[in-house]
Amino acid sequence: MAAKKRAKPRTAKKSKPKSVTAKASGKTGSKPAARASAPPKLGEYRRKRDFSKTAEPEGGTAARTGTLRFVVQKHAARQIHFDLRLELDGVMKSWAVPKGPSLDPSVKRLAMQVEDHPIEYNTFEGTIPHGEYGGGTVMLWDRGTYIADPAMAAGASDEAAVQAGYDRGDLKVILHGERMRGSWVLVRTRFGPGRSSAKPSWLLIKHRDAFALPGSDIVADAMTSVESGRTMEEITAQPPPAAAS
Numbered sequence: 497m498a499a500k501k502r503a504k505p506r507t508a509k510k511s512k513p514k515s516v517t518a519k520a521s522g523k524t525g526s527k528p529a530a531r532a533s534a535p536p537k538l539g540e541y542r543r544k545r546d547f548s549k550t551a552e553p554e555g556g557t558a559a560r561t562g563t564l565r566f567v568v569q570k571h572a573a574r575q576i577h578f579d580l581r582l583e584l585d586g587v588m589k590s591w592a593v594p595k596g597p598s599l600d601p602s603v604k605r606l607a608m609q610v611e612d613h614p615i616e617y618n619t620f621e622g623t624i625p626h627g628e629y630g631g632g633t634v635m636l637w638d639r640g641t642y643i644a645d646p647a648m649a650a651g652a653s654d655e656a657a658v659q660a661g662y663d664r665g666d667l668k669v670i671l672h673g674e675r676m677r678g679s680w681v682l683v684r685t686r687f688g689p690g691r692s693s694a695k696p697s698w699l700l701i702k703h704r705d706a707f708a709l710p711g712s713d714i715v716a717d718a719m720t721s722v723e724s725g726r727t728m729e730e731i732t733a734q735p736p737p738a739a740a741s
């Protein structure tokens with residue numbers, strides 16, 4: 497919306513709200529058509545990865561089960577962090593939590609939203625090759641199912657309540673994980689700082705309930721995979737399963 501007001505002769509049709517400037521994909525021809533079979537929400541996830549090099553799943557085939565799943569992955573990329581993923585609308589909404597979750601209700605943990613991940617990512621544990629996006633070791637640190645906090649549901653279906661809370665930026669959930677249980681909230685604090693492509697920042701906070709543990713440090717206490725029992729070092733040392741060549 498700058499000075500040139502009449503510079504768009506052929507954009508009559510409705511275009512996407514986000515400006516995807518000149519991301520010339522290889523496909524020539526018309527507008528960026530939706531790839532068949534690729535949930536549009538996974539576009540960013542797929543653009544960032546080369547699936548001939550990483551063992552991460554391309555995704556897009558997992559069916560909904562009627563139950564909402566969540567996972568937390570400990571990820572030793574350039575900086576170690578925890579990735580919280582909540583199933584919603586057929587994908588895993590994802591947040592990078594630098595310090596990881598805390599069971600202490602007085603602790604607010606920054607959770608930076610990242611691109612949606614495929615549901616298939618929920619079983620990924622291993623290493624991403626160095627030099628690739630997110631290169632480093634990934635551990636399945638927690639997993640389970642979740643529901644909307646009844647305080648938020650108000651008669652709506654569970655996923656509708658989750659969606660509404662997500663849209664509102666005040667998402668209250670009950671987690672049924674191995675390490676994260678009970679009532680939690682994700683509160684959106686701001687949209688991307690400056691850069692238009694940046695995603696919102698949120699805070700992850702444990703509510704006071706029977707599963708709260710004031711003064712605890714679950715991230716320091718729980719150092720192994722809920723899937724394999726391995727430490728980060730053990731996962732790193734394990735050669736990737738069946739080198740695909």
Ligand code: MN
Nearest residue numbers: 571579592630
């Ligand atoms: Mn990560």
